[in-house]
Amino acid sequence: MAKIEKQARSALEQGEPVWEYADAPESTEIVHLRDRYGLFIGGEFVEPKSGTWFETIDPSNEQPLAQVAEAGPEDVDLAVHAARDAYETHWRDLPGSERAKYLYRIARQIQERAREFAVLETMNGGKPIKESRDVDLPLAAAHFFYYAGWADKLEYAFPNRRPRPIGVAGQIIPWNFPLLMAAWKLAPALAAGNTVVLKPAETTPLTALLLGELIREAELPPGVVNIVTGAGEPGAALVNHDGVDKIAFTGSTEVGKIIRRATAGTGKRLTLELGGKAANIVFEDAPLDQAVEGVVNGIFFNQGHVCCAGSRLLVEEPVFEPLLEKLKERLQTLRLGNPLDKNTDIGAINSRAQLQRIEEFVVAGVQEGAEMYQADCDLPERGFWFRPTLFTNVSQSHRIAREEIFGPVLSILTFRTPAEAVEKANNTPYGLSAGIWTEKGSRILWMAERLEAGVVWANTFNRFDPASPFGGYKESGFGREGGRHGLEPYLELDGGNGASTR
Ligand code: ADP
Numbered sequence: 001m002a003k004i005e006k007q008a009r010s011a012l013e014q015g016e017p018v019w020e021y022a023d024a025p026e027s028t029e030i031v032h033l034r035d036r037y038g039l040f041i042g043g044e045f046v047e048p049k050s051g052t053w054f055e056t057i058d059p060s061n062e063q064p065l066a067q068v069a070e071a072g073p074e075d076v077d078l079a080v081h082a083a084r085d086a087y088e089t090h091w092r093d094l095p096g097s098e099r100a101k102y103l104y105r106i107a108r109q110i111q112e113r114a115r116e117f118a119v120l121e122t123m124n125g126g127k128p129i130k131e132s133r134d135v136d137l138p139l140a141a142a143h144f145f146y147y148a149g150w151a152d153k154l155e156y157a158f159p160n161r162r163p164r165p166i167g168v169a170g171q172i173i174p175w176n177f178p179l180l181m182a183a184w185k186l187a188p189a190l191a192a193g194n195t196v197v198l199k200p201a202e203t204t205p206l207t208a209l210l211l212g213e214l215i216r217e218a219e220l221p222p223g224v225v226n227i228v229t230g231a232g233e234p235g236a237a238l239v240n241h242d243g244v245d246k247i248a249f250t251g252s253t254e255v256g257k258i259i260r261r262a263t264a265g266t267g268k269r270l271t272l273e274l275g276g277k278a279a280n281i282v283f284e285d286a287p288l289d290q291a292v293e294g295v296v297n298g299i300f301f302n303q304g305h306v307c308c309a310g311s312r313l314l315v316e317e318p319v320f321e322p323l324l325e326k327l328k329e330r331l332q333t334l335r336l337g338n339p340l341d342k343n344t345d346i347g348a349i350n351s352r353a354q355l356q357r358i359e360e361f362v363v364a365g366v367q368e369g370a371e372m373y374q375a376d377c378d379l380p381e382r383g384f385w386f387r388p389t390l391f392t393n394v395s396q397s398h399r400i401a402r403e404e405i406f407g408p409v410l411s412i413l414t415f416r417t418p419a420e421a422v423e424k425a426n427n428t429p430y431g432l433s434a435g436i437w438t439e440k441g442s443r444i445l446w447m448a449e450r451l452e453a454g455v456v457w458a459n460t461f462n463r464f465d466p467a468s469p470f471g472g473y474k475e476s477g478f479g480r481e482g483g484r485h486g487l488e489p490y491l492e493l494d495g496g497n498g499a500s501t502r
Pocket of ligand 1: 173174199201232233235237250251252253258259
């Protein structure tokens with residue numbers, strides 16, 4: 001506010017009219033928080049056998065929101081048994097058309113309660129309300145609708161391959177898109193006839209638990225979906241449980257490697273969606289204003305807490321200067337602050353630990369010789385915040401060009417030929433996504449063929465659709481989520497995919 005007043009005063013002194021956005025906070029009245037949230041096991045919310053609870057907060061102001069159960073090994077065991085019972089006594093043998101009815105019901109109920117979910121997502125995770133409202137919620141519902149449509153058509157999706165469910169799926173998800181990741185995981189698993197134990201991330205359990213309530217209201221048979229909250233330990237207990245047939249994990253490459261080691265040789269099926277360090281590549285002939293919007297969306301959407309974020313900008317040298325100038329100008333217009341305000345572009349960093357990680361990377365960037373530029377905005381006094389940040393003079397050996405920062409920090413490099421762009425883009429252990437900005441269709445195809453990335457966006461970025469498969473190469477993991485491909489990890493298929501990790 002102080003900055004706005006300062007601007008207003010100086011503009012007034014110069015005799016210019018000043019137009020500013022009025023505050024437009026979304027009301028939190030629609031959300032009814034409970035003091036405590038138990039574990040969702042066998043269709044009921046139950047006290048944890050572990051007897052332990054942890055506090056979950058709003059990262060934008062550090063205010064506590066609720067106490068949440070910390071699942072111990074015994075709780076995870078109960079959840080896996082509930083899922084096994086539901087699988088054997090009910091879900092496995094239910095006709096696909098009946099499973100579809102439940103999924104459609106969940107999809108519709110998510111739509112009906114979208115505002116409540118969006119506000120809660122923003123309160124617990126710090127992302128701007130306009131993103132949870134316009135991206136996370138519509139996509140979460142769309143995933144349930146989409147996979148509901150496949151539930152009775154599996155024979156058509158995989159002709160002559162006798163699709164059968166696998167059994168109990170353990171699904172571990174991160175904190176950057178808490179509800180959406182739950183939807184990505186649950187919808188295909190349930191459509192294929194599996195039952196599930198879901199483990200949300202420790203900093204963002206609340207929308208998954210609200211989804212548990214909704215699932216209960218949808219009268220899904222008890223035990224088909226179970227939700228165990230807590231940090232890494234219940235995740236590891238789930239991975240190591242003998243009663244689990246498949247693990248689906250989205251999170252850091254570090255934990256993904258641990259899980260791959262733990263499941264090797266066990267016969268458990270595994271899919272991993274891990275980190276990324278995507279190149280967003282802008283050619284000389286790209287429409288620059290459009291590219292600037294794509295670059296901003298690529299790295300500042302969800303504060304850069306996006307595994308497929310365009311965190312390395314590769315610019316063809318002739319347009320480096322004008323693009324940089326436009327980017328800097330655009331950065332100054334991004335509105336950072338209260339995530340519940342409908343005008344906010346940049347919300348809070350998800351946790352203190354993540355903020356410290358981002359700060360460490362930025363210090364390393366400066367120490368290694370890169371040049372930093374930050375948006376000149378005021379940061380709220382409480383909560384976890386980081387200014388939108390650009391780095392130029394970045395070399396490929398810098399940590400900020402090699403490692404995933406998972407924050408609003410963009411490293412800018414340049415190139416002179418398409419071949420150099422490909423080489424630089426692929427010079428990373430990751431391979432999740434990439435972006436190309438050019439007017440030439442032939443160049444898009446030439447580049448896309450050579451980029452080692454699961455998703456390549458052309459003249460756009462961060463576009464998602466339930467019908468479109470998503471997943472990585474190299475250290476970004478394996479397996480696909482979304483589309484018909486997203487069903488495959490949840491099915492036994494004749495003549496196909498084997499029974500263990502690939
Ligand atoms: P991030 O760096 O995005 O927090 P993590 O990989 O640490 O990613 O977390 C992603 C998810 O994995 C979270 O739900 C977290 O609790 C869980 N997790 C963390 N450690 C383990 C582990 N050793 N085994 C299984 N799950 C884990």
